[in-house]
Amino acid sequence: MPHTLFISDLHLSEDTPLIRKRFLDFLAGPAREAEALYILGDLFETWVGDDDIPSPFNRKIVEALRELSDAGTALFLMHGNRDFLLGQDFAQACGATLLPDPTEVTLYGMRTLLSHGDQLCTDDVEYQAYRKQVRSAAWQRKVLALPLSTRHQMARDATAMSDKAKQAKTMEIMDVSPQAVTDLLRKSGYPRLIHGHTHRPARHVYRLEDHACERWVLPDWTAARGGYLMCDSEGCQAVPL
Numbered sequence: 001m002p003h004t005l006f007i008s009d010l011h012l013s014e015d016t017p018l019i020r021k022r023f024l025d026f027l028a029g030p031a032r033e034a035e036a037l038y039i040l041g042d043l044f045e046t047w048v049g050d051d052d053i054p055s056p057f058n059r060k061i062v063e064a065l066r067e068l069s070d071a072g073t074a075l076f077l078m079h080g081n082r083d084f085l086l087g088q089d090f091a092q093a094c095g096a097t098l099l100p101d102p103t104e105v106t107l108y109g110m111r112t113l114l115s116h117g118d119q120l121c122t123d124d125v126e127y128q129a130y131r132k133q134v135r136s137a138a139w140q141r142k143v144l145a146l147p148l149s150t151r152h153q154m155a156r157d158a159t160a161m162s163d164k165a166k167q168a169k170t171m172e173i174m175d176v177s178p179q180a181v182t183d184l185l186r187k188s189g190y191p192r193l194i195h196g197h198t199h200r201p202a203r204h205v206y207r208l209e210d211h212a213c214e215r216w217v218l219p220d221w222t223a224a225r226g227g228y229l230m231c232d233s234e235g236c237q238a239v240p241l
């Protein structure tokens, strides 16, 4: 049956070769059978600019994505909070289409809203202020003009700061805000919602003004496990790897 796959939050980095291996196996396996693959953010743990595509680690991933799209699986890519500097050069090298966040698609007749999910964590005021800064064109222009080595150091510093900040935040603050979710569902006309980011894979069901809405949260990938969401005309199901 024709179907579409969704993944997010692989956080690929040279420090986690097992995740990359599982991802490459996934691209050569289940992804080949799919009509389309959507990567909904945080494919990479850090991305400092498309001029880093030639590094051996990145090149291998680009080549594997290119093989998939060349083999006929349509490839779509959304930014996460870690790899928001992925650009058109990367997308083009992979044969992928870069999507804005959120994006609405019609999937086998069903309206479906796709998002990374970090925008829904509105209780994390500190993060939303940071997000606004780093997503501005002016900030990105300035940063992308810095030497690659400087950007790598900035990314390491940002990761360390974010890890430290997370320790001080409650699980509730780092989850999506229930209000932000229902606001988005209402505003968008009660679609199905698929997002990642929170690393809390689940299927949530909402009843809003007589509309049944489904919210799927994608799993993150670790050395021990990974997974994807498979959707077809009968609905979606989580598939562990």
Ligand code: MN
Binding pocket: 009, 041, 042, 080, 081, 082, 116, 118, 196, 197, 198
């Ligand atoms: Mn994320």
